[in-house]
Amino acid sequence: MSHYDALIVGAGQSGLATAHSLRQRGLTAAILEASDDTAGSWPHYYDSLTLFSPAKYSSLPGLSFPGDPDHYPHRDEVVDYLRRYAKGLDVDIHLNHRVDAVDHDGHTFTAHTDIGTAFTAPRLVAATGGFGSPHLPALPGQDTFTGKLLHASTYRTPADHTGENVIVVGAGNSAVQIAAELADTTTVTLASRTPVKFAPQRPLGRDMHFWFTITGIDALPIGHRITNPPTVPVFDTGRYRAALAASQPVAREMFTRLDGDTAVWPDGTSSDVDAIVLATGYTPHLPYLAGIGALDQDGRPRQRKGLSTTHTGLGYIGLEWQRSLSSASLRGVGRDARYLVRRMVR
Numbered sequence: 001m002s003h004y005d006a007l008i009v010g011a012g013q014s015g016l017a018t019a020h021s022l023r024q025r026g027l028t029a030a031i032l033e034a035s036d037d038t039a040g041s042w043p044h045y046y047d048s049l050t051l052f053s054p055a056k057y058s059s060l061p062g063l064s065f066p067g068d069p070d071h072y073p074h075r076d077e078v079v080d081y082l083r084r085y086a087k088g089l090d091v092d093i094h095l096n097h098r099v100d101a102v103d104h105d106g107h108t109f110t111a112h113t114d115i116g117t118a119f120t121a122p123r124l125v126a127a128t129g130g131f132g133s134p135h136l137p138a139l140p141g142q143d144t145f146t147g148k149l150l151h152a153s154t155y156r157t158p159a160d161h162t163g164e165n166v167i168v169v170g171a172g173n174s175a176v177q178i179a180a181e182l183a184d185t186t187t188v189t190l191a192s193r194t195p196v197k198f199a200p201q202r203p204l205g206r207d208m209h210f211w212f213t214i215t216g217i218d219a220l221p222i223g224h225r226i227t228n229p230p231t232v233p234v235f236d237t238g239r240y241r242a243a244l245a246a247s248q249p250v251a252r253e254m255f256t257r258l259d260g261d262t263a264v265w266p267d268g269t270s271s272d273v274d275a276i277v278l279a280t281g282y283t284p285h286l287p288y289l290a291g292i293g294a295l296d297q298d299g300r301p302r303q304r305k306g307l308s309t310t311h312t313g314l315g316y317i318g319l320e321w322q323r324s325l326s327s328a329s330l331r332g333v334g335r336d337a338r339y340l341v342r343r344m345v346r
Contacts, residue, residue: 012040014318015127020258038086040133130282141258170279
């Protein structure tokens, strides 16, 4: 059994930023990662994913994102960046160590892994994000649907759906980006309960994140826990707004039900559907904390600004709207990590 000042569950951007903050405080830390990689969920996102924030606003503490500061990094660039960041950390990173359960005796956390190892520390930070828990809303008539139903987390490339009739469900950045690229080779409908809202990517010639930064909006602390986060507008240079205007994809109000291989729409019409892609977000993936009473009945952490309200020494990082608009992003997670570590050490 190995003992540290702190344990971090997850080696994605949140876990890596937390490890950096812990080492800045002179604390020993171990990262326990289920996979064989230090890039979190990034290698598993769809092939064309591109950040909506420029490289200059997409860095973790201590290492600037490489390349042109104004370019929008591709998924694979983020993967390479995170792997390089991990190599520069002075912490023990245990790959292929999935944490199955955590115990707490009132003073010490013990993390048990799927290969039979155990690690102890007075502090534990859950940094596992939500990729392991995609939100899969129940669809009316789903039990009769004869097509393919998948979440955006398992969508990869338009080539997998060539010639199909596809419905993408959602109104956020991922939904619009996936639907727009599918429209080149498939018949696509973008279905959502509310219309897609757009925000200009570069108002007055500067990227939106420049304005977020100089106005302080990006780091503005929220005053309370947000249980139903608002849908963030789709940042757009004009490409996606034009695509929807040209019905590539067609934007429609959410279908009322599924019936075999068809979708029935609010106006009473129906259309064939071969596949549905749910771009409906994620929920925190924290099953290993269920046994100590740290989660509510829905499996969400009992916390305020990342600090557990049930266990001293327990923290969370990378949650949507944890402390600010940017909490779950590359540009914001380092700020939250510094805050969390400062409070946990205190």
